[in-house]
Amino acid sequence: MTEFFQFLFSGLTVGAIYALIALGFSLIYNASHLINFAQGEFVMIGGMATVFFAAAGIELPLAAVLAVLLAVVVAVAIERLGIAPAKGTSAVGLIIITIGAAILIRGLAGIVWDRNFHSLPPISGEEPLVIMGATLLPQSLWIFGVTAVIALLLWFFFAKTLWGKAMMATAYNPLAAQLVGIDTRKVVLVSFALAGALGALAGVLITPLAPTHFQVGVMLGLKGFAAAIVGGLGSGLGAIVGGLVIGIAEAMAAGYLSSAYKDAVAFVIILLFLVLWPSGLFGLRGIERV
Amino acid sequence: MLLEIAGLASHYGRIRALDAIDLTVGDSELVTIVGANGAGKTTLLRTISGVQPASHGVIRFRGEDITRTTPARRVRLGISQVPQGRQMFAPMSVEDNLLLGAFTRPRHEIEPELEKLYGLFPRLKERRRQPAGTLSGGEQQMLAIARALMAKPDLLLMDEPSMGLAPRIVERIFDTIRELRATGVTILLVEQNAFAGLSVADRGYVLESGRIVLEGRAAELLADERVKAAYLGL
Ligand SMILES: Nc1ncnc2c1ncn2[C@@H]1O[C@H](COP(=O)(O)OP(=O)(O)OP(=O)(O)O)[C@@H](O)[C@H]1O
Numbered sequence: 001m002t003e004f005f006q007f008l009f010s011g012l013t014v015g016a017i018y019a020l021i022a023l024g025f026s027l028i029y030n031a032s033h034l035i036n037f038a039q040g041e042f043v044m045i046g047g048m049a050t051v052f053f054a055a056a057g058i059e060l061p062l063a064a065v066l067a068v069l070l071a072v073v074v075a076v077a078i079e080r081l082g083i084a085p086a087k088g089t090s091a092v093g094l095i096i097i098t099i100g101a102a103i104l105i106r107g108l109a110g111i112v113w114d115r116n117f118h119s120l121p122p123i124s125g126e127e128p129l130v131i132m133g134a135t136l137l138p139q140s141l142w143i144f145g146v147t148a149v150i151a152l153l154l155w156f157f158f159a160k161t162l163w164g165k166a167m168m169a170t171a172y173n174p175l176a177a178q179l180v181g182i183d184t185r186k187v188v189l190v191s192f193a194l195a196g197a198l199g200a201l202a203g204v205l206i207t208p209l210a211p212t213h214f215q216v217g218v219m220l221g222l223k224g225f226a227a228a229i230v231g232g233l234g235s236g237l238g239a240i241v242g243g244l245v246i247g248i249a250e251a252m253a254a255g256y257l258s259s260a261y262k263d264a265v266a267f268v269i270i271l272l273f274l275v276l277w278p279s280g281l282f283g284l285r286g287i288e289r290v
Numbered sequence: 291m292l293l294e295i296a297g298l299a300s301h302y303g304r305i306r307a308l309d310a311i312d313l314t315v316g317d318s319e320l321v322t323i324v325g326a327n328g329a330g331k332t333t334l335l336r337t338i339s340g341v342q343p344a345s346h347g348v349i350r351f352r353g354e355d356i357t358r359t360t361p362a363r364r365v366r367l368g369i370s371q372v373p374q375g376r377q378m379f380a381p382m383s384v385e386d387n388l389l390l391g392a393f394t395r396p397r398h399e400i401e402p403e404l405e406k407l408y409g410l411f412p413r414l415k416e417r418r419r420q421p422a423g424t425l426s427g428g429e430q431q432m433l434a435i436a437r438a439l440m441a442k443p444d445l446l447l448m449d450e451p452s453m454g455l456a457p458r459i460v461e462r463i464f465d466t467i468r469e470l471r472a473t474g475v476t477i478l479l480v481e482q483n484a485f486a487g488l489s490v491a492d493r494g495y496v497l498e499s500g501r502i503v504l505e506g507r508a509a510e511l512l513a514d515e516r517v518k519a520a521y522l523g524l
């Protein structure tokens with residue numbers, strides 16, 4: 001049983017990170033029906049930029065804030081320079097643009113920063129809690145807490161504020177949204193900015209547990225995408241549940257079978273859902289086949 | 291003139307959907323555009339709202355050239371549309387649909403406007419918490435009209451508000467249109483149902499294959515032999 005709880009804790013921790021990444025996929029998908037495969041790079045920027053800002057002598061909390069802002073700037077740049085000018089391009093074309101952006105960002109990170117692994121100190125110590133014989137790191141508690149707060153803030157924004165409702169309205173019916181005077185281009189831009197911030201935050205939080213590297217965004221992005229597919233692209237609740245499902249499934253497979261299967265789990269789950277249940281657990285509609 | 295359109299053309303790719311359209315709508319007028327399937331009526335309203343680009347010509351609203359203005363800005367200037375097919379925010383509540391209709395207005399004006407429209411459409415008040423997608427066709431049409439009115443438009447564009455509705459409901463929609471015009475709202479109405487559309491109007495235009503082929507007082511058009519033959523089934 002101890003083993004089980006150990007795997008569960010590690011699954012929930014990494015699952016909460018996937019949830020934050022998946023929220024980014026869903027935000028952008030809702031605003032523009034686009035799957036942004038540069039989402040993982042925001043996570044990489046969050047971790048790497050914090051490391052290098054800190055190395056430049058900036059206090060850690062400020063370094064993290066600057067890293068999140070940097071990811072927001074990069075996300076906005078992708079939208080302004082890559083997506084907005086490509087108006088009228090097919091869904092596949094837009095996805096290819098985001099993949100291109102991801103490759104560019106990764107390449108730049110490898111040059112501007114470096115190609116080594118880096119870690120960050122945990123937010124509040126490394127003295128683990130022992131629950132049911134299993135250990136839970138304080139950093140995991142931080143990750144749960146931050147993810148929960150973000151989820152609540154997003155829920156409040158989308159369910160209670162007129163601007164949040166306008167963003168949902170753009171997802172449900174972009175034509176009608178324009179006709180009531182919502183600037184749908186601004187909605188897309190805000191979605192990219194939010195997705196950038198969420199991704200980078202995930203990167204800041206996970207780096208103390210899993211070292212970062214200029215290529216770390218590839219796998220984290222794919223896991224977040226898997227989480228979004230499981231939960232249903234576009235659903236906020238789905239992104240969270242999907243993240244936890246992927247995280248737990250992966251931790252259990254790694255623990256009980258072999259850590260060699262860890263990454264395969266997410267891919268098997270993506271394939272199963274895309275074939276058998278494309279709308280996901282909480283999705284309103286299936287994604288267009290791409 | 292509230293709305294002036296001169297030499298307007300619009301294309302879908304290489305297909306020309308509108309060609310050399312000249313059209314005006316005066317303050318407090320009700321103007322109807324009639325035309326068959328695919329004549330370009332929806333394209334014309336989409337171009338006026340700015341969700342479809344104009345390839346030639348100018349659109350002026352209260353004298354201001356708005357041909358290249360964003361759709362959002364046109365709503366702020368006072369142009370609101372009841373689109374064909376109603377275009378609900380289906381999973382959202384009736385009330386949220388209405389609130390979004392007032393997206394461009396100052397916050398303090400929204401609540402009073404909402405109450406006013408609930409007074410006009412009590413049925414919507416009863417259903418305010420229900421997802422818009424669960425309303426009947428007639429109720430959705432009422433909601434689409436109410437949502438457009440929440441923007442407090444000076445010019446209301448209506449695209450086939452009677453489409454697909456039972457005759458009894460169609461009558462209610464036209465009653466609503468008459469009430470609206472009695473309160474001074476300027477309306478540009480598009481109708482395939484030429485008789486009903488022209489009956490409420492001051493003036494009318496007949497659109498065929500993207501061109502205006504006839505225009506005049508609504509009463510004259512209703513009496514016109516060509517209109518009778520082509521659109522009134524007489
Ligand atoms: N999105 C589009 N892409 C390509 N062609 C289009 C598009 N929308 C409309 N068209 C074409 O433009 C022409 C005008 O269409 P429009 O929808 O404006 O007609 P309409 O008068 O509103 O017809 P209806 O009474 O059926 O609503 C038609 O020939 C139509 O096939």
Ligand SMILES: [Mg+2]
Pocket residue numbers: 331332333374449450
């Ligand atoms: Mg039409």
